[in-house]
Amino acid sequence: MRRRHHFHIDHAGHSVSATVQTGHTVIVEVLVDGKETGHGTTHDDHPVTVPVELPAEPPMPVSVRAVPGPGVPRCFLEVAGAEPQVMSPRPY
Template identity: 35%
Template sequence: MESTLDGDGHCRTATYRCRTAAAPLPAPDDRRSVIMGNSHHFHLDQGGHSITVNVGPGRDGEIELLVNGKVVAYQKDHQPGMNILTGELPDDPAHPFRILLRQPRLIPSPPRCTLLLDGVEHPMPERLVI
């Protein structure tokens, strides 16, 4: 509850601040579902090609790998720890690469995605999809 005094020293009506319009805050045990409950989207432009990784909601959501907007790899669900997808850039000859998706095992935090191309790791930034 909040109350203030007006210019004459009289107390104004108290106002209440509450979260009735917004969703209630999750309980501490539900923090994992808040962090892992969302979909994640990673994107990187590499060598004139667009590489995108979409990770479905939750720890068991699907993973899809797109190159230039076309799905080239799909995994029905993902597990905690390391998930690896492979693809090829459509060059002549085709250029193979791997996607490393690190899903934390113990600490509730978002996944991290890395492109492994020619033995070099390129972190893939997460992007907001509206």
């Protein structure tokens, strides 16, 4: 059964959101400041990393790592030189 999970974090003045659609094929969509900037797929409970850029001067490369399972999915914002930041789940 497919289910959608939503995550969000604010970083360096930008909004980063991720939607993880679970099922046999997991689909991850990443939005930066409300615009879709990346997506990725994986199978079952395998993690997937989606590289995106924050619109800064110069653009700031970051990644969203989605861990679909086991259990409830989790998402992390990964920035070079820093510990991964947990993205907050959203109920909608």
